[in-house]
Structures are given as C-alpha cells and as structure tokens.
Amino acid sequence: MLFNPLKIRKVFFRNRIAVSPMCQYSSHDGFANDWHIVHYGSRAVGGAALVMTEAAAVEARGRISPYDLGIWKDDHISTLKLITDNIERQGAVAGIQLAHAGRKASVARPSEGGSPLNELNGGWKVVAPGAIPFDAGFQIPDVLDLPEIKNVIDSFVKAAQRAQTAGFRVIELHAAHGYLLHEFLSPVSNRRTDLYGGSFENRTRIVLEVVRGIRKAIPDLVFFVRISATDWLEPEGWTLDNSVALSRILKDEGVDLVDCSSGAVVPYAKIPATPGFQVPFAEMIRKETGILTGAVGLITSSVQAEAILQAGQADFILVGRQFLRDPYWPLRAAQELNLKGLWPFQYGRAH
Numbered sequence: 249m250l251f252n253p254l255k256i257r258k259v260f261f262r263n264r265i266a267v268s269p270m271c272q273y274s275s276h277d278g279f280a281n282d283w284h285i286v287h288y289g290s291r292a293v294g295g296a297a298l299v300m301t302e303a304a305a306v307e308a309r310g311r312i313s314p315y316d317l318g319i320w321k322d323d324h325i326s327t328l329k330l331i332t333d334n335i336e337r338q339g340a341v342a343g344i345q346l347a348h349a350g351r352k353a354s355v356a357r358p359s360e361g362g363s364p365l366n367e368l369n370g371g372w373k374v375v376a377p378g379a380i381p382f383d384a385g386f387q388i389p390d391v392l393d394l395p396e397i398k399n400v401i402d403s404f405v406k407a408a409q410r411a412q413t414a415g416f417r418v419i420e421l422h423a424a425h426g427y428l429l430h431e432f433l434s435p436v437s438n439r440r441t442d443l444y445g446g447s448f449e450n451r452t453r454i455v456l457e458v459v460r461g462i463r464k465a466i467p468d469l470v471f472f473v474r475i476s477a478t479d480w481l482e483p484e485g486w487t488l489d490n491s492v493a494l495s496r497i498l499k500d501e502g503v504d505l506v507d508c509s510s511g512a513v514v515p516y517a518k519i520p521a522t523p524g525f526q527v528p529f530a531e532m533i534r535k536e537t538g539i540l541t542g543a544v545g546l547i548t549s550s551v552q553a554e555a556i557l558q559a560g561q562a563d564f565i566l567v568g569r570q571f572l573r574d575p576y577w578p579l580r581a582a583q584e585l586n587l588k589g590l591w592p593f594q595y596g597r598a599h
Contacts, residue, residue, distance in 0.1 A: 249557035250550065250565065251587055254297070256470045256504050256540070259417050261341055261564075264557060265578045266298035267291045268544050268568040269345040269420065269474075271316065273357035278305060278318020280327040288331050291571055292338035295578030295590060298564070299335045301328075303347035303422055306407040307400070309372050310348030310428065313357040314365075319346065319407045325414045332415030343418030344411045345474065346404055350428030351376035351389040351437070377431050377438040377445065383515045397444060397454060400428070405461040412466050419462065420472035423455050425512040433494075434479055434486040434513045452494055456501060463502040472542070473498055474507035477529035480517040488529060496537045505540040506533055507566060521545070524552060531561035542566045550581035 251263045267288075274283045284301070291299050304319040305311040311318065318324050332342035354371035355364050364386045365371025375396070376389035392400065408419050423429035431437040432454045438445050444453050455473075463471060475494065479485030495506045508530040511519045519525075526545035534541040543562035547553055553565045570577050582590045591599045 250554045250585065251582060251590075254563065257468060259341055259470045261297035262339060263295070263297045263578065264564050265296050265553070265581070266343070266542065266564055266566045267296045267300050267571050268566040269300045269302050269422075270568055270572065271302045271312065273313055273315040273359065275315055275317045278308065278311070278316065278320060278324055280317060280324070280331055284317070284327075285330050285334055288342075289334040289338060290575040292335045292340035293592060294571075294574075294576040295582065296340055296567075296571070298341045298343050298418060300343040300345055300418070300420060300566075301331065303345045303349075303427075304407070304411075306346055306348055306403040309375065310350070310353060310403075312349045312353060313355055314370055315357050316349075319344070319410050319414075320403065322410065325410050328411075328414035328416075336415070341418060342416050343420060343470075343472070344414075344416045345420040345422050346407050346411065347422035348400065348404070348428040350374065350426075350431045351380070351382045351386065352426055354387065376428065377440055380437060380439070382426065394442070394444075401454065401457050401461055404458045405465050408462040408469075409465050412469060416469075418470040418472060419466070420474055420507060421455075421458060421462065422474050424474045424476040424507075424509045426476070426514070429455050429458070430476055430486075430513055433475075433490075436479060436481060436485045437513055448490060448493065452497070455494070456497065459498060459501050459503060467502075470505075471503050472505045472507050473503050474509055476510045476512060477508045477526065477533070478510050479513050480511050480519050481514065485513065485517075488532060491529065492533055492536045495533045495539055499537055499539040503539070505542055505564065506530075507542040507544060507564075508533060508562075509544055523548065524556070527556055527561050531559075534560070534562065540564070544568065550584040553581065554585060
C-alpha cells in the first residue's frame, strides 16, 4: 500500500509518502535560495509523492527565526516558483506549510543556540492570544486585539493565494506545535474572555476563519491542516477528543486531510516519543470523522510505514528526519518491499 497511488481532488500522488515540513533556517528576508531548490528537488528525485516545504511565515513577525522561509509578500513568489517547478519536474507534488510562530517567534536558529531574541539583538516583538510567555527568558507577547486577529487571518489567506501563484498544489495550515493557531486552540495558552477564548467554539474560531478564508480564495487546491492532536497535558490542555471534534468540522469546511502531530505548546509536557507514537491519533481521527489523515513522528522503516497503512491507521505517511538522513528513502523502501524499477534511469548502474 505504501506505493499505491492516491488522488485527492484533482491531484494525483504517485505513492503515500510525503516529506514532512522541516525548517531549513537558510533564508534571508524570507526568500528561498539555491539551498532550497536543491534540498527539495533531491527529495522529489528520491521518490516522495509529496514534497512539503518548511513552514513559510505569513507575516515577518511570524517567523520562528530571522532565517525562516517567508510568503508574506509578493516578492517571495518568484523564488518559490523555482522550487515548485523543480519538484514537479521530478514527478512529485509540491506542497507548502503556512505558519505563524506567535509567542515562539523571534529566536536564534538552532545552529546558533535557539535562544530568544529581542529587538536589540536582531529580534522583534512577538504576538499571541495573551501575555503569557512560552518559557522563562522568552518575550512577554503583545496581545492580539480583534482588528489584529482579522489582519492575521487575512495574512494567511493572502499567503495561500501567493502559494497558488507560485505553483504549489497542496497547502498545509500549521495549527500545531505551540505556534500561533495552536496557541489559540489550547486553553493552556489561551485565556482570553472574548470571542476567541474560553469555550471550544471560541478557541477554534480563528482556525476555522482561516480555513474558510483560504478555501473560499482557493476552492480547488488540496488543503491539509496540521494539528497537535494532544498537548500531553490532560485534562487542562487540548485533548484528542478536542481534535476529533475539530477534525469533524474541518472536513465539513473542505479540508482534505488532517496531519496528526502532537505537543509543543509548553516546554514541560512529558511526551513519550517512541517509534510511531502519534499514529493512534491519526487512526482515531480517521475512524471517528472519515477524513483522510497523515501519520507523522519517528516513522523510519518501510515495514513500519506499510503496517500503518495496512491497518487502516492513516492514508499518508509523513516522514521527517529520516529524509534528512536519506533523500532516497522511498526508493530504498520500495526495494525492501520487493518493488523494482523505481530508481531514476540516471542511477541505473548502481542498481
């Protein structure tokens, strides 16, 4: 099943393997460059059906670090188009993750320590649902008021339109990992008392308004939403039951697939990160709502990925760090599953 094709809307995926979005921290002013063209193109050559770029910030202040990819202005489109053209020429589908880092923004890139930055050392002021910092040493965020929330929603919609112009055929909304949209979803980080806080309906409001805006603007593109299926903080945090309820609504709103990750809204949650530890979330959401799901998280072997699909636990396998180790992981997986002839002819002498 790992190499069975899948069609979503009008988009044909040659197998069930996707490159999970992974930040490269290699952009300047949000622009893609040669690193991105080669990096993503090599994963397409490696046999993935869907190559997702890293989180692309819909606002400059929504970057995690000063080196994040951006899609907050039209000038970004031309270099992104080089990436999508290259991916598509290799037979894969190009996807992009739209993101806003919220209170986790304005930090140094990991290779430089990952520490919070302020406006005096290359950072900027961060925003969030409330004035609650992510952790000790992080900025106290400015609280988004209602007009600013509307502006953020509009930024996501405009970014989606730019993504379409740049040639992406899959758009993923990043509502996970403690970034802005997840900050609204989780009662741990959202203590507002207005229309965007309190009840489940209010805490999910911004996500659903973004989804509706994007789906109205681009009615035909394939649309994923990544969620943290649990905060690993029951009962006070966002729970799997909340994720099932939200996914049911997302399906009705025209979302095609829920990408099921978890955690990261706070630094102290205890997460049992073992192989395939998030797969049960994809399975539950798929079973309870009927929406397509993606499994992600410590999936490293062909046998493991195949078993997930055979058991009906997910429809797509999103592979992250294994793709950093091996751009050709799908081609090796095919060999392990006794499928022949998938390597590019240019590499034929090695196989």
